[in-house]
Amino acid sequence: MSQIVNQVRLDANWSAISAELDAPKASMAERLLGRLRVPGHIARLVVATPALRRAWYLAIGIAVLIGLGSARPDNPASVFVLLAIAPALPVLGVAMAYGRSADPMYEAQVATPMPGLRLVAIRTVTVLVVAILAVGVPALLASTTRSMAFAWLLPALALTSASLALMTWFPPRRATAIVAVIWFVGVVVARRVGPDELAAFGAFGQLGAAMVTAIGVAVIGARRSSFDRMEHAS
Amino acid sequence: MTAAHIVASGLGKRYGDQVALDGIDLLEQGGLITLLGPNGAGKSTLLRCLATVVTPDDGSLMVDGLDPRREPERIEIRRRLGYMPQDIGLIAGSRVFDAVEYIAVLKDHREDRRRRRAVSDVLDRVGLRDVAGERVERLSGGMRRRVGVAQALLGSPTLMVLDEPSAGLDPDERMRLREILTERRRSTTVFVSTHMTDEAAISDTVLVIAGGSIRFAGSPGRLAALAAGRTWVQTDLPPPDVRASWRLVDGRHRCLGRPPADAELVEPTLEDGYLLVRTAVSPSA
Structure with missing residues (x-):
């Protein structure tokens, strides 16, 4: 037998088979991502990032609260609450999925060839998708919020990009806190001084959000090296 | 691939008023280099600089002629690097295989089967293959450190930077680690920090660090x-x-x-x- 079977190939085959046996079974989320044609290594990255789980739980929890809050069609304030809170959701999610304090494996992963910005981008997109589903679906279902169901999207992108841009100078949680405070103060002031309660989400608000997004993306691109080091990620 | 060539000149690093590194010079290629020193001596900061996760404030560092301050060169250095930080930081709920595979993905092991095989191989080398499916929180301190060593071994690095890999290991585990390090030093430049002086006996070079400076560099015999x-x-x-x-x-x-x-x-x-x-x-x- 040993004369007709190449031992090296046999060992290699056995090694490959046992590696498949060692690997834990893919989770439901990973299988779902596979069906959505997400490449295997990206799916692995997403599901194996436990820091994201907290972000998902947060997103789902707040979405339920928002759903409950916007279930009163006679209360227009519920729309304001939805639109004010929803954009902050992905920002909180990103802050909870990135940095030394959020991610126990942070230092080991910084030392890998995967550019830090790419990793942050994958996580941000994951958080955004979950947040869009978690907030968008209840908003579409409630009759009062349907017309404004997606008015929070550009502000969400603006806050997320501003937050990531600030993370190139400050630790993630501080950057997020700064952005969140500015946002909430801004929308409350706009509500008081603007022509209507939802002024911050009108055409001018959306234009401003688009500008902030563009500036944020430019800053992130220019300062992307800071995502490859530990200094600002405490 | 040959062992990484490390040239450091006048490396300095400060955290506020505290000087962590003060003019470190290094010239190493191949072999096992052990860093000895008391707590707060600057060992981890030096290893973090070598692993490119921290940028020195002063001086220069070159790995195989590549400058980690430039992004493409830093990425290339990291392709050749196996790093184990002092705090392994495994995430509760994940399995041993997952914890290593996660780093394998980040190290550009994209093809699923090859990646799983690479993970299985390194787990075998550190003696953790039998517990590949265990949750990491069930592991002993020594086993957790071996997971860190397995992560560092991925991709056959030519530069390995291991921060206190032997902490918490029992004598058998320490012996296995010594075997791995002895084997790797033929083709790899391996930097290891430790508090245990007897661990330094197998190294080619010992660096004694105190107050952010190298106070001794030479063989264990010297x-x-x-x-x-x-x-x-x-x-x-x-x-x-x-x-x-x-x-x-x-x-x-x-x-x-x-x-x-x-x-x-x-x-x-x-x-x-x-x-x-x-x-x-x-x-x-």
Whole structure:
């Protein structure tokens, strides 16, 4: 037998088979991502990032609260609450999925060839998708919020990009806190001084959000090296 | 692939007012280099600089002629690097295989089957294959560190930077680690930090670090030889001007420093040499 079977190939085959046996079974989320044609290594990255789980739980929890809050069609304030809170959701999610304090494996992963910005981008997109589903679906279902169901999207992108841009100078949680405070103060002031309660989400608000997004993306691109080091990620 | 060529010149790093590294010079290619030093000496900061996760404030560092301050070159260095931080930071709920595979993905192992095979191989080398499906929170401290070593071994690195890999390992685990390091040093430049002087005995070069500076660089034999003629045992209480002394099990005292004329000199160990260098830096130690 040993004369007709190449031992090296046999060992290699056995090694490959046992590696498949060692690997834990893919989770439901990973299988779902596979069906959505997400490449295997990206799916692995997403599901194996436990820091994201907290972000998902947060997103789902707040979405339920928002759903409950916007279930009163006679209360227009519920729309304001939805639109004010929803954009902050992905920002909180990103802050909870990135940095030394959020991610126990942070230092080991910084030392890998995967550019830090790419990793942050994958996580941000994951958080955004979950947040869009978690907030968008209840908003579409409630009759009062349907017309404004997606008015929070550009502000969400603006806050997320501003937050990531600030993370190139400050630790993630501080950057997020700064952005969140500015946002909430801004929308409350706009509500008081603007022509209507939802002024911050009108055409001018959306234009401003688009500008902030563009500036944020430019800053992130220019300062992307800071995502490859530990200094600002405490 | 040949072992990484490390050239560091005047490396400096500060955290606020605290000087972590103060003008470190290095020239290494291949072999096992062990960093010895007390807590806060700057060992981890130096290893973080070598692993490119921290940028020095002063000086320069080149790995195989690549400058980590430039993004494409930094990425290329990281392709050649296996890094194990002091805090392994495994995430509760994940399995041993997942924890290693996660780093494999980040190290550009994209093809699923090859990646799983690479993970399985490194788990085998550190003796964790049997517990590949275990949740990481069930692992002992020593096993957790072996997961870190497995992560660092992925991708056959030519530069390995391991921060206290032997902490918490039992004697069998330490022996296995020594075998891995001994095997790797033929093709890899391996930097290891430790508090245990006996761990340094197998290294090619020992660096004693204190106060952010290198106080000694040389072979383990040379470090031990520093204490030759300066190590003795005596029955009486040691005089106050000895550099260091401790009581032995037979009740006598082992002393380091300038021996009295009638001293019973003994063969120095690596620890004697290390303590002599360390106390020369900090007389109160």
